Amino acid sequence: MILHDYLPSGNGYKIRLLLNLLAQPFQLKHYDIVAGESHTPEFLALNANGKIPVLQLDDGRCLAESNAVLFYLAQGSQYWPTDPWQQAQVLKWMSFEQYSHEPNIASVRFWLGHAGLNETRRAQLADKKRQGYAALDVMEKHLSQHRYLVGERLSIADIALYAYTHVAEEGAFSLASYPAIQAWCKGIFQLDNYVSIDDESALLA
Structure with missing residues (x-):
């Protein structure tokens, strides 16, 4: 593939x-x-x-x-639960990622690190930061009581949200006041077969 x-x-x-x-x-x-x-x-x-x-x-x-x-x-892996309730919880977090997290945290990171700030983006920046931190607050509250987002085991919900959370500081979002998120990120970083976001060599066929 x-x-x-x-x-x-x-x-x-x-x-x-x-x-x-x-x-x-x-x-x-x-x-x-x-x-x-x-x-x-x-x-x-x-x-x-x-x-x-x-x-x-x-x-x-x-x-x-x-x-x-x-x-x-x-599908068929440990990263997709078999229980329908947990499946729905995974989809809930993945929807949260696309509607509350990614449009704010990812957008600001892209603007600051890649595309640049024009007048329109600059005008939106403060609101994007506010909404991004609100999304991090939701995650922190949940992860302060749970090791992972769903069912106490890693799922694609964690993978979806980890992607932009662990590089949030590239968009000027500080994770210093989010200890549960930091611990969660560290746990994913330590997984076997982990690959960093800038590694293009891993498992190339």
């Missing part, structure tokens, strides 16, 4: 991390999204929405949207 990706992307990193935890070999094809490489005719044939990541299966089928890819890859 081929992962079409932009290396700094947390959405792509979710998939790279899960593939490595599953010891699943893959090829990585990198696109510079800042330079518009995800809007070429060739890429749009893979994903008409013009966004990374896209997982291309060996039979040629392409699956976009990072959390959909996590769901697909996790």
